[in-house]
Amino acid sequence: MTAPEERAVHVQKRPRRRLWLILGGLVGVLIVLGGGGFLVGTALEEQDTFCASCHTPSEVTYFNRAYMALDQPAETTVDLATAHYRAAQASRTVFKCIDCHRGDAGLSHRVTALALGAYDAVVFFAGRDDPTIEKHKTKTGWLANAACTTCHGETLLYLDGINNHFHSYLPAARVALERGGTLRISDAVRESGREGARVNSSGESPFTLKTIDGVVPIQCSDCHQPHKAQPESATSYFMAKDLRIATCVDCHIAAKQGPQSVRELSGEEGEGD
Numbered sequence: 239m240t241a242p243e244e245r246a247v248h249v250q251k252r253p254r255r256r257l258w259l260i261l262g263g264l265v266g267v268l269i270v271l272g273g274g275g276f277l278v279g280t281a282l283e284e285q286d287t288f289c290a291s292c293h294t295p296s297e298v299t300y301f302n303r304a305y306m307a308l309d310q311p312a313e314t315t316v317d318l319a320t321a322h323y324r325a326a327q328a329s330r331t332v333f334k335c336i337d338c339h340r341g342d343a344g345l346s347h348r349v350t351a352l353a354l355g356a357y358d359a360v361v362f363f364a365g366r367d368d369p370t371i372e373k374h375k376t377k378t379g380w381l382a383n384a385a386c387t388t389c390h391g392e393t394l395l396y397l398d399g400i401n402n403h404f405h406s407y408l409p410a411a412r413v414a415l416e417r418g419g420t421l422r423i424s425d426a427v428r429e430s431g432r433e434g435a436r437v438n439s440s441g442e443s444p445f446t447l448k449t450i451d452g453v454v455p456i457q458c459s460d461c462h463q464p465h466k467a468q469p470e471s472a473t474s475y476f477m478a479k480d481l482r483i484a485t486c487v488d489c490h491i492a493a494k495q496g497p498q499s500v501r502e503l504s505g506e507e508g509e510g511d
Contacts, residue, residue, distance in 0.1 A: 283336045283355060290335075294358065294367035300465050301335070318464040318476040338464065341384040354378055372466055379457045383410075386458040391419045397445060398424035404486065407493070408456065412449045421447055454492045460485040 282288045290301035303316060304323040315321045319338070326333035339354075341347025361367050387394060391414035394405050401424070405411065415421060423445050461482045462475050471477055487503055490496035497503035 283340075283351070284334060286335050289355070294362060295369050296371050296373060296465070297335075297358075299371050303467075314469045315472050316467045316469045318462055318466075321472065321476070338382050338385045341381040342388045343385075347381060347384060350378070350381060354381070374459075374463060374466065379459055382459060382464070383457040386462075387414055390458075391417070392422065395419045395447070396422045396424065397427050397447070399427050399430075401426075404461075404489070407448065407450050407489075409449050409452075409454055411447060415447055421445060450489070450493045452492070454489060456485060456489050456492070460488075 286301055286304075290298050300317075300319060304320050307313065307315060307320045308323055308327055311324070311327070315324055322333050322338075336351070340351045358367075387410045393402075394408065394411035394414045396402050397406055461477050463478065463481070464476075466476065466478070468476055468478060483500055483503055487497060487500055490503070491498055
């Protein structure tokens with residue numbers, strides 16, 4: 239290769255190297271900005287006042303409900319979310335909006351929660367927010383459901399036959415067990431030998447968790463609605479009877495066993511025949 243040709247090769251390499259350095263620098267800047275934004279957003283979402291400041295009317299209503307309840311402990315608890323604030327106050331701990339809305343607190347759920355918060359902010363500033371106060375179905379209901387099962391895994395892992403099958407048969411119970419949860423057996427089940435509770439020759443009791451295979455389209459909030467104002471249902475974990483029965487039927491249909499209609503579940507099948 240002649241000297242002019244070698245110089246031409248070097249001239250071509252320098253712009254390419256410079257381009258890669260520029261691209262690498264831009265990627266580095268984006269990583270720093272993204273990481274910084276994640277940390278700032280994570281810190282801000284820990285404050286209920288920040289969440290309520292740029293959210294829609296429903297969030298502001300829920301915020302006011304909760305903090306008014308904390309200031310007036312003698313008043314009736316109006317919804318499940320407020321009950322969590324009251325319970326935290328009684329145990330001298332702190333409860334925040336994000337505790338339910340961050341999912342299982344894993345990285346993917348945290349990123350999803352931050353993205354959802356950014357979307358809500360855009361909707362608010364664009365003036366396109368939904369003024370409906372109590373929304374019973376949301377696209378990201380699974381996120382709050384993950385938070386429920388993370389904190390209430392002991393409820394899912396309590397084997398008490400028919401008395402708790404609506405919790406222990408859910409696929410979420412299997413997830414709770416795989417996360418290190420402990421299976422608890424009621425005295426009634428232990429004594430009756432149900433749920434696989436037969437003592438083997440080694441003296442061990444092989445209690446097993448039986449869950450519904452496949453995808454079950456049931457969320458905790460289908461029965462226990464967190465922001466639905468229904469103080470008369472406080473003693474039944476804020477469940478509306480009609481919604482609970484409909485959810486039972488949905489679960490039975492998914493499991494392909496048990497009552498397959500509301501009429502059958504409520505014992506109305508065959509009446510008047």
